[in-house]
Amino acid sequence: MQNAQLLVNDIPLDLPSDSLIALSYAVNTLADLKTVQGNISNSINLPNTAANRAALGYPEDLNFNGVAIIRQKLACRYIQNGVDVIPQGNLRITGASKSALTVVLSCGNTDFFDVITGKITDLDLSEYDHLWNMQNVIASRLRTDGYIYPFINYGNITNDTSDIRGQGISPNEMRPAVFAKTLVDKIVASAGYTLINKITDDPVTTPIYNNLILPFSADKISHPQRYIDQYAPQDIEVQCGTDVHFVSPNGVHNAIPFNQTIADTAHLFDGINWTADRIMRVDINAHFPQIHLARPDTGGDSGKGAYFKIMVRYSDGSINKLFEAPNLSFVDDNHDVQHYDFNMTLTGVPLKPGDQIYLEVETAGHGVYTTVDIYHGATLTIKANNNDVIFGEQIQLEGTMPDMNCTDFLKFISFLFCAIIQTDNVAKTVTIVPFGYILQQMPNAIDWSAKVTEADEDYDVQIGDYYQQNEAKFAEDDAISPATYGNGSFYINDFNLDIYQDIYDIPFAASYDELVLGNNRTSTIKKIADYDTLGANGLQFTISTTQRILLLNKKDVPVNYRWDHDLTPVSDSIPFAYFASGNTNADLTMTSVFNNHYADFINVLADQRKLTCYLQLNEIDIQTLNFFKPVYIQKYASYFYISKITDFTGVKPCKVELIRL
CATH class of the missing domain: 2.60.120.40 (Jelly Rolls)
Structure with missing residues (x-):
């Protein structure tokens, strides 16, 4: 017989006697690369008892001022047969009647992504505040986090060394870029979690992740509200x-x-x-x-x-x-x-x-x-x-970044590296792993052979909504032609599938690279209509551009930072940037991304097999559930990725979707 206890803010609730609380668990289902899922319960009808009404803020009483409780997620804990099935989760009140109070429980990614509802411009990046001056611009080339001033051609540098613009770049014509990994760290930390990042364990993904930057691509650098408030007195x-x-x-x-x-x-x-x-x-x-x-x-x-x-x-x-x-x-x-x-x-x-x-x-x-x-x-x-910020003033990174939600940015990182995100609400950790990491864990697979039941089994030869050609598209920018530049597809050799679909719309535009300052290759974000018509206010960005994403390419080559016609030579760790490498190295074109980050995933899709079966899982199985570890089932002589667990109660078999690896 099931022995269960649900606590809200450490207050035990009265549970229904005639039904079970069914829980579902998921992270990335692999059926949709654009979404990240979490753990959630079915709708639960709690008995309308005095204890439940008091603990939940009297949601059935229209005249009681319980809005402070009713409109919040309430910290909860669900214990089943002595095991913390949800050791730390949240309860939402969804309705009330004379007979029942309706609630839903959630934990894992669901709660984590609910917390990070703000924008990347809302993150606390104050530790990276700095004066925009020549000293800091040059010194930034040695940085590996926070910000860096890359050599990007906004229309103010050339490859003609007979012209002053081809001899060097002026610090007041440079703009800071933000390291993507800094934003990921800050997003996770802002929610009160610690990041465990397996992307940096892979020799292919590590240099891409560590050198991924958001270059400045707006029209001006703005002071955020905290700066305005600081100096308003x-x-x-x-x-x-x-x-x-x-x-x-x-x-x-x-x-x-x-x-x-x-x-x-x-x-x-x-x-x-x-x-x-x-x-x-x-x-x-x-x-x-x-x-x-x-x-x-x-x-x-x-x-x-x-x-x-x-x-x-x-x-x-x-x-x-x-x-x-x-x-x-x-x-x-x-x-x-x-x-x-x-x-x-x-x-x-x-x-x-x-x-x-x-x-x-x-x-x-x-x-x-x-x-x-x-x-x-x-x-x-x-x-x-x-x-706007002028040269010599303090720069705050919030004022240099695109207007983008934190959730969308994390989902982009997940897509770019074919990575899976899993949240541990108790340990307060968020783990990101490339899909290939799961395959590497096959020797450590968990054996679920004994949990197979005689219930119905369904075999699907398609995982989600994939087509023969699955294309990812960069955002359009008037300066990038053709509009398809940088786009790419991965292909599934299955003629039973439909031919084509747009699988992911990337929130950044592609960029062209060109030679500057003595045949050094770097990226161009054309924002200056005519450099020769600059007025007394200096560099004027008059061309609007879509937000960009680039990679650093630090080189030990001689370049000049210039001030008027005075040149300051520097020859180490020069931060050029690129979008397409122009050779066999990994870059940000979708052809390269799919070739370098999606090979293991595409191999799984090449022979798509999804098994839906009913397994007799217990509370310990759920408590120790790790989506990053495959499971092995002797009956099928196969290893599987756990895609989803539905309607777990601990009493009857639960529905499990498994992807064969």
Whole structure:
């Protein structure tokens, strides 16, 4: 007789007496390369007892405020015949009636993938924050995790050494790429798990995995919200608490004081000057509710009055006018004039540490003194402009990456390496293994020969929905022609199958490689329309591109990092990148991926055999279940991959789908 106990937050629930809790277990079924599955129970109708209602937040009571419990996954544990069948899982409430409370139990991959619902841009990558400067760009070439500044041709380097662009690459024209393995590690860690990665145990997959990068392919590098929040206290707002009065002759420059502080947490404003404490861009706005100009009744120039300006005093002491408003002048023979709601605004002003912003008014009028009265309430605001990162500022990797869900990224990694993901909720581990690893475990297979029953058996000669030609496609990008470049297929020699299907749509675009800087091959992501038309703001990415995925190819060859026309030679660990290797080495084209990572899987599909049978599994079998270990069954004289276990109760035989290896 079954002895079972279900606990929610360590509180035992009353279980139904007339039915069994049936559990199903799966990871990758191999029937669909795009999905990752987990463990889940059938819908369970718990008796509507007082104990169950209290533990589950009274879900049947419309007027009870139990939403905090009802809308959450509840930590649960399911023990059967003294064995933790679900030692650590979650319970979801799906419904309630007068007779029953309906719940579902889950664990394994199901719970893990539910936790990582955010985007890769939400990951905590703060340990990789760095200043975007020449020193860090050059030093990054030695990095093996986090970020690296690869030699990628955005349209700013050539192979013509007679031109400065063919002699070297400028660090302010380089962009950081993020190591894919860093993202995988962070995704797993963010869910509270530890990664066990068998991809790095294989001599073919290891160099691909370790050198896989997400190159910068957006239009600009953005500051994430955490950066904005960090430096928001340095924004200022000051005002004139009293009227400001000037009387001066023609051509005198008067700095405008603001004697009342509304916001200046970092104390960057001294009453007249605001001083930048780092490389940054700022937005400046000055508002004057009322300005009064006056001059003597005789003499002077009616076309003159006062010039209001936004000024910068650079850290070297030089002064420059950033903005000059149109002249506030007297009209005709007037000697007294008012101006209302006068504004001056500038956006995206680049500054360096020590640069100072201040406002001034220059009086104008030949032969007379001009009086300028700035009425109280005038304000000056200076705020950090975080629209994009400029060279010399701090870079946060979140602002360099594509807008992609963590689950989609892990599924891409799983697909790329034909890998299987398994979660252990108790040990808090996530294990990723290539399919070939399972075949290597055949000597350690578990013998399930004695568990075979006389129940019906079904034999399928097809595993899932595979066709004769199964193609994976890269995302389209206008710069990549033909659109099929990089795509590839694996083939199954079975004429009973339909001819063709698109098996996986890759969330990245392919890339072309070309020769640069002395016949060194690297990838191109064309984003600059015309390098020769660059303005004062430097490199401008005006061509939109689809997000990319590339491989590093570090080489010990002489190259130059340049600053203006000065060249800094470096000759070791130069981080070139590639998409297609151009030779027999493994690369990211789907032809190469299928040849190098899918050979074992395709061999299984070449003679597809799926056995569906009923095995008498017990609680220990489930507790020690390892999808990475094949099972052996003497009756069939075969080894099998466990695809799925359905309706396990521990009492009656359960349905098991097995793929013959």
